[in-house]
Amino acid sequence: MVNHLGMAKLNRKKVKVKIFLFSLFLLPLYLLFFTFFQSSATELGNNELPPLNAHPLPPTLVQWQDATNSGDYFSQVKPTKVGYLVWSDFPVKVYVERPLEPIGISAAQLRFQQWVEAVLQAVQEWSVYLPLLVVEEREKADIVILHQSPPLKVSFNHDTGELQLPRARTAETSYQIYLRQQTNTAPELYHRCNILLSPDLSARNIQAAARHEVGHGLGIWGHSPLEADTMYFSQVRNPPPISHRDVNTLKRVYEQSTRLGWLVPELSH
Numbered sequence: 681m682v683n684h685l686g687m688a689k690l691n692r693k694k695v696k697v698k699i700f701l702f703s704l705f706l707l708p709l710y711l712l713f714f715t716f717f718q719s720s721a722t723e724l725g726n727n728e729l730p731p732l733n734a735h736p737l738p739p740t741l742v743q744w745q746d747a748t749n750s751g752d753y754f755s756q757v758k759p760t761k762v763g764y765l766v767w768s769d770f771p772v773k774v775y776v777e778r779p780l781e782p783i784g785i786s787a788a789q790l791r792f793q794q795w796v797e798a799v800l801q802a803v804q805e806w807s808v809y810l811p812l813l814v815v816e817e818r819e820k821a822d823i824v825i826l827h828q829s830p831p832l833k834v835s836f837n838h839d840t841g842e843l844q845l846p847r848a849r850t851a852e853t854s855y856q857i858y859l860r861q862q863t864n865t866a867p868e869l870y871h872r873c874n875i876l877l878s879p880d881l882s883a884r885n886i887q888a889a890a891r892h893e894v895g896h897g898l899g900i901w902g903h904s905p906l907e908a909d910t911m912y913f914s915q916v917r918n919p920p921p922i923s924h925r926d927v928n929t930l931k932r933v934y935e936q937s938t939r940l941g942w943l944v945p946e947l948s949h
C-alpha cells in the first residue's frame with residue numbers, strides 16, 4: 681500500500697512538471713498574441729479625441745420655428761462618450777434594403793415591397809427637417825435599414841440559474857463609431873447607424889416603427905413620455921406623425937456639442 685501511494689505521488693509530480701514545461705513552451709506564443717493585439721489597437725484618451733464642439737445648425741432646422749410652443753423632451757436624450765450623435769455631413773445617406781428578385785412574383789415579395797414603401801415614406805417625413813438622401817449602395821450609407829427582425833438576446837438569470845428568452849422585438853437601432861477618411865488630411869470621428877425592422881408588421885406599423893427608429897438614427901437617443909410624439913417609448917394604437925415636440929427635440933440635439941464630424945489630429949501622420 682505504502683509503495684502504491686508513493687508511486688501515485690511520483691506520478692503527480694511528473695504531471696506537474698509536464699504542465700509547467702508546456703506552459704513555458706507556450707509562453708512566447710502568449711506574448712506574441714499579446715503584442716499583436718496591443719499593436720492592432722491604439723487607445724485614444726479624451727484629450728487625443730477631437731474636442732467637443734457644436735456644428736452649424738442645418739438650414740432645415742434653422743428655419744424650423746414652433747409657433748405652438750409645444751416644448752420638447754430634450755432632457756430624455758442622453759449624450760454618449762463622444763457627445764451627442766448628430767450628423768454633420770448633409771444629406772445623410774440612407775440605404776433601405778430591397779427584394780433581390782423582380783417585384784410582384786410572390787405574396788412574400790409583395791409584402792417586402794410594401795415594407796420598402798412604408799420605410800421610404802418614413803424617411804421622406806423626416807427629410808423635411810434634415811436633408812436625407814436614399815442611396816442604392818449599402819456601403820456608402822450612414823443609416824442602413826434592413827428587412828430583418830432584431831435577434832432575441834438570451835440572458836442568464838443569476839438568481840434562478842435559468843436562461844430567459846425576451847419577447848420578440850419589432851425593431852432595433854444601433855450605432856458604431858469609426859474613423860472616416862474623407863481627404864488626405866486627418867481622419868474624422870464619425871458614426872454609422874444600423875436599423876433592423878421586422879418584416880412581420882402591418883404596413884401602418886412598419887411606417888410608425890420606421891419613423892421612430894429613424895428618429896433615433898437622426899440623433900434622438902431617448903424617448904418621449906407623451907403618446908402624441910413619434911419618440912414615445914412604446915407602440916401605440918394610432919401612431920402619431922412627427923410632432924412639434926419631436927422636431928423641437930431634434931433641433932436642440934443639433935445645437936449640442938459632439939466629437940463626431942471633427943478631425944482626429946493625433947492620427948494625421
Ligand SMILES: [Zn+2]
Nearest residue numbers: 892896903913
Ligand atoms: Zn425607441
